[in-house]
Amino acid sequence: MASKSQAPSQSVGPGYRPDTQKPTATVSTEIPHQNVHILEQTPQLIALLTMIRDKNTGRADFIFYSNRIIRLLVEEGLNHLPVVEHTITTPVGRSYSGVKFEGKICGVSIMRAGESMEQALRECCRSVRIGKILIQRDEETAKPKLYYDKLPEDIADRWVLLLDPMLATGGSALMAVDVLISKGVPEDHILFLNLIASPEGAKSFAERVPKVRVVTAFVDQGLDEKNYIVPGLGDFGDRFYTM
């Protein structure tokens, strides 16, 4: 194993339950960076992650349970978007000082695994525009290479939700951020939505682009010699699309 820290283990469960009644499970590794937001480690989230990590979980269940986690990611990610005050009169005739969503958004998926997150994004934002970026590993240099991108023309005026379920070394995600910045998207208007990250990948990403906010469900133990996330869940794209 190239790098592998001790996985944190703790009892998880709602506050009202005494610790003795909370089952113990491996939870996300903490990351000190301010711009990395890890979803609350609830027993329900851990159970969903357990389902999609299990090699015996079939494709239909894999798709369903990863969708549920991605929806939680999208909901959390959307909370980082700005709102403005908006006062309305309720159906029972009272005044309510609420808020209104401000600013246009769009999704950008890093092909192909990132595209698996589009459905959950649409379930929360119906008519959201979605751009695509294809980045492949160059066999000669072993470095990521940009093959294709198709993005909304006015992307510079939008908040961008960048989608990729697995963050291993962070190479492709960083390249995708570079593409967005080169199109005029301010760095602090980018939100990176991610299912499982390696601590190395999360750290280097957070340090290289400190204004991009990362929303992830789980930071794993580390990477193996082939740069796969450990324990990870295998190849997300294969399990979602073809296996």
Next chain:
Amino acid sequence: MTKTLHYSPPWGDASIIGVAGSSGSGKTSLALAIVASLNLPWVVIMSMDSFYKPLTPEQSRAAFRNEFDFDAPEAIDFDILVDRLRDIKQGKVAEVPVYSFERHARVEQTTTVYSPHVLILEGIFALHDQRVLDLLDLKIFAEADADLCLSRRLVRDVKERGRDIEGCIKQWFGFVKPNYSRYVAPQREIADIIIPRGIENTVAIGMVSSQIQKTLAHKSSQHQLELGRLGKIAEESPLSSNALIIKQTNQVNGIHTLLMNPETSREDYIFYFDRMVAMLIEKAADYLPFQPRQVLTPQGNVYMGLRNSAGMSAVVILRGGSAFETGLRRTIPDCRTGRILIQTNYRTGEPELHYRALPSSIKEDGLVLLLDPQMSTGGAALMAVRVLVDHGVPEDRIVFVTYLAGRVGINRVLSVFPEVRAIVARLGYDMEDRWVEARYLGC
């Protein structure tokens, strides 16, 4: 809030009316006439025929020869009858046996009787057993001319119970007539009302029916008083610690604003409401019991995770709760879903239980979600929780999930059922009129 309070539903002290009389005296039609004149769903007729003892093989052979005495008190299983009547009196669920006249045996399935406000027990020995008499609120004796009784019995037994004329006449003179004078007639002495001429006697039926109506009105006002008393207690306490208001993030606040704005289109309203419900259900699912579970990833790595260790079901409080179903299925597509219809009587303001269909596994589930988009006074919620508890769901496995609720309503429910939890998307005003489901369903 540590003090446990008591809540008795309107069916908590069911009135039981006994109708006795000779075979063929028209007890059943009389009971039906009383029910028809009341025209209320909370009145149930229970026939003592359901409580015939199962026969031994020998007795059964005698029965098929028309030589078994069905018209003696010994043929009736009074122990079970008393047991079931006590359950009904206390507002519990009672399983009433079903007796097959073709086979002279009890059949496998039972009939469930739950939550009648009034139960009419009819049978030749309805006023015979002292234990039954102790449970009765009104004792009626139906009287009819003996010739009329015989002819009615002949017609019924031949047409509906597949007997032959000779057998029936043999039974009449061998058992029915002697038993009448020995056991049935004496019940006249203890009856409150003796009704001659059966259903033709509209004056008597009117009297009984107005007596029952008086009882129902009294129960209803008692129930209202009780709700009021619980409200007083709830007003004085801070929000119960068993109520969880979801985190009011920017998204949640933004969705609240859209949902509350009457100018939001119905399409948008439904879309954002479904989204909110999916969040609420995810939150509620954390209350499921979990167990450690170790899995292997496709690369052969070990992960120490968790799995649900028990099933989850949901009970929709109609009609509002049906607005939760899309969001529920998005999160748990195969969630077993029961339904209960509780309607608030617009005249009395009292919640009324009209219908219930619950999953049979509900007792064993690790979590039962009770779904209603809006809680106002908490009256319907109290009744719904009570129905679940009566059906054997432990209180601490019930989570009430609602979009909008007021503090008083929540406290009312959680002070009566201190182990139930509530998940609320937005804490609103107390006693706010219902509007959430009307916007969703469009009427």
